[in-house]
Amino acid sequence: MGEMTMKRIVMTGVTSGFGQQWIYQLDKQQDIEFFVLARNKSKFEAMLKLKPLSNQIHFIECDLLSISSIHAAADQIQQLTDGIDVLVNNAGWWGSNTFDTSSDDIESTFAVNQVAPFLLTGRLLPMLSKSKQGRIINTASFRYEDAKIDRNDLQLKENFNGEQAYCNSKFYSVLFTQSLAEKLVGTGITVNCFDPGIVDTPMLKKALPVWLSPFYSFVRRFVARTPDKGAETGVYLCESDSVSTSTGSYYKDKSIQKTKGSTRDTSLANLLWKNSTDLSGFEYS
Secondary structure (H helix, E strand, O other): OOEOOOOEEEEEOOOOOHHHHHHHHHOOOOOOEEEEEEOOHHHHHHHHHHOOOOOEEEEEEOOOOOHHHHHHHHHHHHHHOOOOOEEEEOOOOOOOOOOOEOOOOOEHHHHHHHHHHHHHHHHHHHHHOOOOOOEEEEEOOHHHHHOOOOOOOOOOOOOOOHHHHHHHHHHHHHHHHHHHHHHOOOOOOEEEEEEOOOEOOOOHHHHOOHHHHHHHHHHHHHHOEOHHHHHHHHHHHHHEHHHOOOOOOEEEOOEEEOOOOOOOOHHHHHHHHHHHHHHHOOOOO
């Protein structure tokens, strides 16, 4: 199987968890230019000190809780290059059971897991369109199946629960992926999402369903996959020629999975899109 030649990859969520292994696995290829968006430069530098990357890296300070910071990051990428080939929206947020908001007054989980990818993707679409084969990869989760959506309260302002907010946000990732894929038909840009599985990362204990929490040690030792394994499908979606025309799909273990529940609900997808547009202040052209 041949591999596509990639040059410019924008990534969020690579300073911890399986995102670290994702960028290290991509780095095995040559002639890649990485654009890494993260809040903490010193954390990223410490990571590189332990294990350097061989390809060119641009670190761009970006707080995904801030709309102005996302715009600034997109502006900086546009100054550094005239186009990009792959956008990886991997950063994820799981807060406490306290309703916390960003500086833009958006619930933090919804801000990082939905509004940030929506805005960053929208800003970078013109650059992706200059690629011969632009790809967008969104990190979802099997926890989307536990979503409980209130159409009148997508941010759970009235009945907030941290776990529910996370599950809902991963449901939104699936909806956003499908909606965007439909809008990008004919552009040559593909967009897919994937479930990395139960991965042994600092977020694992939070990400387990409540009923599994008492068995955390067992799950971590005997069930959870390594961060390396968790990153495999993400790497596959970035690199493989076999997915060059696949779009709007939900992957697990390098295979397309049929999604469950109301992930094909067009009215809900439209509501999410409008909500994301209103909150981000960004209109897709």
